[in-house]
Amino acid sequence: MSEEKKPARKKFECQGLYNKVMANHFYELDEASKTGSKKIAWCTSVGPAELLRGMGFLVYFPENHGAMLGATRMATELIPYANAIGYSPDICSYLTSDIGSFMQKKTPLTTAYKIESVPKPDILVFNTNQCRDVQDWFAWYSRELKVPMVGIHTHRDIGEIRNFQVNDIAKQTESLIPALEKAAGQKFDIDRFKEAIELSRQASVLWRACLETASAIPSPWTFFDATIHMGPAVVARGTKEAVDYYEVLLKELNERVAGKVAAIDNERHRIYWDGMPIWGKLSTLSNQFAELNTCIVASTYCNSWIFDQLDPKDPFESMGRAYTELFIVRDEAFKEKYMQNCFEKYKFDGMIFHDAKTCPNNSNNRYGLPERISKGLGVPQLTINGDLNDLRCYSEEQAKTNIEAFIEQLDER
Amino acid sequence: MTDNRVLYAGVDIGASRTKVALLDLKKNLTGFSIKKSGTDFSRTAEECLIEALIMANASRDAVTRTVSTGYGRTNVTFSNDTRTEIGCHAKGAFHYFSRAMTIIDIGGQDNKVIKLDSEGRRINFKMNRKCAAGTGAFLEEMSARLDIPIEEMDGLAKQSTEMVELGSFCTVFSATEVLEKIRQGKKVPDIVKGLFFSVIKRVLEMDLITPPIVMTGGVVEHNSYLVEMIRSKTGVEALLPEHPQLTGAVGAALFAMEL
Structure with missing residues (x-):
């Protein structure tokens, strides 16, 4: 067969700034962990980070570490250690790979930043909005490191948002303050908290605008780009650094749109991706879609870090609302409607659902939704079996063939 | 010797068996071969093609174009293009039952x-x-x-x-x-x-x-x-x-x- 030039992912000019933001985040944590100069809170990905910032904590996100373990393909080697101490291979592979990583004293932070280990926490703070597993994950560390753990228990399968749900989350959040004050060794500062809320809101507005540039035809970036560039939205939530970063990224994306710079040369198909990324195969999949001239333009995953409901005038209530309106905690009818809206905005012609073996909460294919939405929109759908981190659950050849056959199917339409 | 016939080859390298089919311009199956895929897909494809050509009583020159499919589709050195096995089974089945x-x-x-x-x-x-x-x-x-x-x-x-x-x-x-x-x-x-x-x-x-x-x-x-x-x-x-x-x-x- 003739050797053709393979399409490459277009690099972002702001990549250097991205690297700096992420590196600073980890160096600051490492410094504090070693010297005790600042208190450290571990927080689940959509936990009350703004409140923690308001208390003066540096915030570390184990789910981000989980994604790094997946992306560096260290996870599959480390998961079995957690399995061996009773954490099933069927539960969250962020959890099992992260615990395995701690047990084996191996972290991707060493290769990336020459940091020996994850920062030592002063308190562990969870919100079960992602899943119940985060609580059990933090509970292991709480026992292991003898560190206090507090958390928020979210409502699930929510249809219409009711005030009692928002108020409950707001009250649960507020009730964390005494424990946080004790761990922080200082009093809660409402102004600092409101400032973090405002910064989080600003970053969310910018992040949403960044994601929405993918509605342009051709799209200036792909899901694979977005999974990387969402880093500051996750780890620097509630900081000025995140706001500054997304201003730069948005400018670059808008310039791409104005110049009709396509992320994927000769964009032929536009796809919606549902569910978690397959971290260890991000690059392989990105290349495969590029070779098929197909751009993944929308996802629920990247949209999960938009909290533009946040309002410093009513910080607790708006936090309660932002964390209750999340896609992941909503019912099937809401999710279906959400995907329809995505279809109208992003004009995709195919939908791919990732059925992640260890992440039922973020696999939306299990109750007939792909079939319903595909029929309703007249857009073909495909389900890929895999996992976020555990590559033992992923058959690369099958996934590759399924994707290729799916694009052939779209070509025939 | 040149063979003036025009044949089209399909190579399906499956996990278990490799199959080659030769069709003439009227879409008649003129030759085929089936062998265990083994561990050297390129070689098996080559051997199957030779067997199919013998059955078709045709020379290699007669093969105008080849498309390969199956798990080993990218291992076929003489292929002009690839398609997935899903696409090829659909195409083949529709050929027989339209x-x-x-x-x-x-x-x-x-x-x-x-x-x-x-x-x-x-x-x-x-x-x-x-x-x-x-x-x-x-x-x-x-x-x-x-x-x-x-x-x-x-x-x-x-x-x-x-x-x-x-x-x-x-x-x-x-x-x-x-x-x-x-x-x-x-x-x-x-x-x-x-x-x-x-x-x-x-x-x-x-x-x-x-x-x-x-x-x-x-x-x-x-x-x-x-x-x-x-x-x-x-x-x-x-x-x-x-x-x-x-x-x-x-x-x-x-x-x-x-x-």
């Missing part, structure tokens, strides 16, 4: 259910999940466990008077179940029928079947009792192409014709 259909392909390591509209376009398709339950690999594993040559299983299943039904999804657990049945004194033909039924169950739970059904793949070609079982389970007569095992290769050759 109508809307549900294709059931039972291959060595994967199963596919593909739905076509009346124009031969794919409406949707499903492959078995990563597990090999319900594929040819399952029957091969069981034939080894029972020490029965794979080619004798179809005949044994037909002799069954009372099927022994197996409940497990998993190939390994099914093997344990089979051992238990042997211990209970169940007859081998009844167990083999149960194994065949297990394959059919795995396939039929993949998707809803819209008649007519076209069955393809090597497992069906060599085990006609599976076709009978599909009929009795669905109430629909399954159609079979001329050589079910060659359907993907024929589809690939048809794609080669269109390049």
